[in-house]
Amino acid sequence: MEKRNKTISLLATIGIIALAILLNIPLNKQTIPTRFVGGENMGFDLGPGNLNFGQIIPGYSASRKITITNDFDKPTITKIETSGEISDCIRVSENNFILQPEESKNLTFSCFTTEDIEMREYAGEILIITKKA
Structure with a gap:
């Protein structure tokens, strides 16, 4: 009887772990290359497929807007992550939202530079992760 209880307990634990893993699998992941150039003048870069902030004067900022839409038939939660050397400069207007x-949501991505940035290109990625809510 004790062996049977241990087996049932083990199977229940495995089932809970499997369910937790399945619920954590993203429905969609989108990686968007992003960049800006530290420069003496402001400049724009509106190329498709990337989230480029163009040329930014040290100590200034630039913003870009994108729209996120839930194309699934169930509620989703969206999480935004950044990576690369541009990561510390990027702020998003809203994160971890349902x-x-x-339903669609307009997001503003802002890139804030410091006064002491070098006059060169800075790059990274924005990762948009969509999961079941």
Whole structure:
């Protein structure tokens, strides 16, 4: 009887772990290259497929907007992550938010530079992760 209880307990634990893993698998991941150039003048870069902030004067900032839409038939939670040398400069207007099916949200990504940045290109990535809510 004790062996049977241990087996049931083990199977229940494995089931809970498997369920937790399945619930954590993203529905979608999108990686967006991003960059800016430290420069003496402000400049824009509106190329498609990237989130480029163009040329930014040290100590100034630039912003870009994108729209996130839930194309799934269930509520989702969206998380934004940044990586690369540009990561510390990027701020997003909202993060870790829930979208209902067919709902959209406009996000503003801002890039803040310090007074002491070098006059060169800085690059990184923005990762948009969508999971079941």
